[in-house]
Ligand SMILES: NC(=O)c1ccc[n+]([C@@H]2O[C@H](COP(=O)([O-])OP(=O)(O)OC[C@H]3O[C@@H](n4cnc5c(N)ncnc54)[C@H](O)[C@@H]3O)[C@@H](O)[C@H]2O)c1
């Protein structure tokens with residue numbers, strides 16, 4: 214069996230080498246002639262999988278994307294060709310939530326904001342939006358969810374008991390964090406969900422965070438708004454037209470990064486693991502490996518908190534594991550010379566909160582670190 218996989222999939226060799234011959238490829242450069250003898254194709258979001266790519270691959274039976282987003286896959290075409298398709302829902306949702314939390318912590322320090330006074334509007338309450346909501350709950354930070362699709366399912370009797378709010382109400386919150394897929398057509402289209410009019414409605418003291426897909430915010434309209442002196446604070450991980458970023462927008466952002474919100478080692482590697490599981494299921498063979506077989510220990514793998522848990526301690530432990538300013542600096546300094554894709558391919562190691570076990574001395578007892586995702590030290 215010939216397995217072609219994106220070179221940017223951690224542990225792909227470890228997971229898949231016993232299942233067939235492995236052929237790594239560079240995601241942006243893959244061409245139809247490269248995969249003529251592929252049985253399995255494993256991609257990331259930068260490879261457009263459609264008829265043009267697959268038309269010369271008669272043996273292909275399995276396509277997987279080690280990502281949450283699936284907007285780069287022509288699923289209708291795969292169905293027509295009886296090629297099975299698997300994505301990795303939720304694989305990097307924790308990573309995205311930790312990115313947003315790190316950004317909030319950094320902005321809270323930069324502008325002396327008390328996080329507990331804020332209301333966060335979360336647009337899209339799926340995997341990433343939900344993980345963020347859980348972390349905000351742990352911190353007692355108020356949030357409002359908008360998700361008309363889940364709201365409609367609730368009305369039809371789903372088990373979801375969360376409260377949903379109209380989009381315009383959620384867009385009026387102190388912080389807006391967007392977590393929708395890229396949807397080009399239909400009632401719930403998200404391309405330019407934040408169009409010129411909605412951007413004009415923003416208040417100068419708001420914070421707007423986007424770590425979903427660049428096309429959800431009209432980047433040119435956002436640039437015009439900022440050029441007119443609007444105060445809205447921007448945290449942008451994703452950009453319209455990646456890898457070609459509207460560079461004039463970067464100086465107007467508080468935090469700008471190269472679509473790496475989901476790039477924790479765990480988040481990316483879970484994508485590899487989920488495709489391994491899917492392929493084993495398809496081949497009807499037992500899974501021999503799991504992610505924990507390969508994940509190394511974090512550089513700092515245990516800490517003790519000795520004072521009462523407050524925003525200062527929160528800032529310290531969040532930034533100890535992941536300080537988003539590192540990725541912001543890399544983006545600003547290296548985008549022109551290295552390019553967007555190289556920054557992503559050479560992304561330095563980043564771990565999730567769970568890689569650190571936290572001990573709390575008796576006077577510091579709090580369940581917040583654990584609820585945020587840190588591992589409880591076992592006695
Ligand atoms: N920056 C990154 O590194 C990164 C990482 C992971 C995911 N993503 C992107 O974020 C998107 C969301 O990820 P997820 O795991 O939460 O996906 P998900 O599918 O679990 O959840 C998306 C939610 O958005 C809702 N939704 C769809 N259209 C909407 C609309 N018009 N208004 C409000 N809600 C709407 C859906 O009902 C769903 O509940 C992915 O599709 C992907 O494109 C980016």
Ligand SMILES: O=C(O)[C@H](O)[C@H](O)COP(=O)(O)O
Pocket residue numbers: 221256257258259279280281282283305472473474475476
């Ligand atoms: O959709 C996703 O899962 C994320 O956007 C993911 O981080 C994309 O990473 P890429 O496939 O572009 O490396």
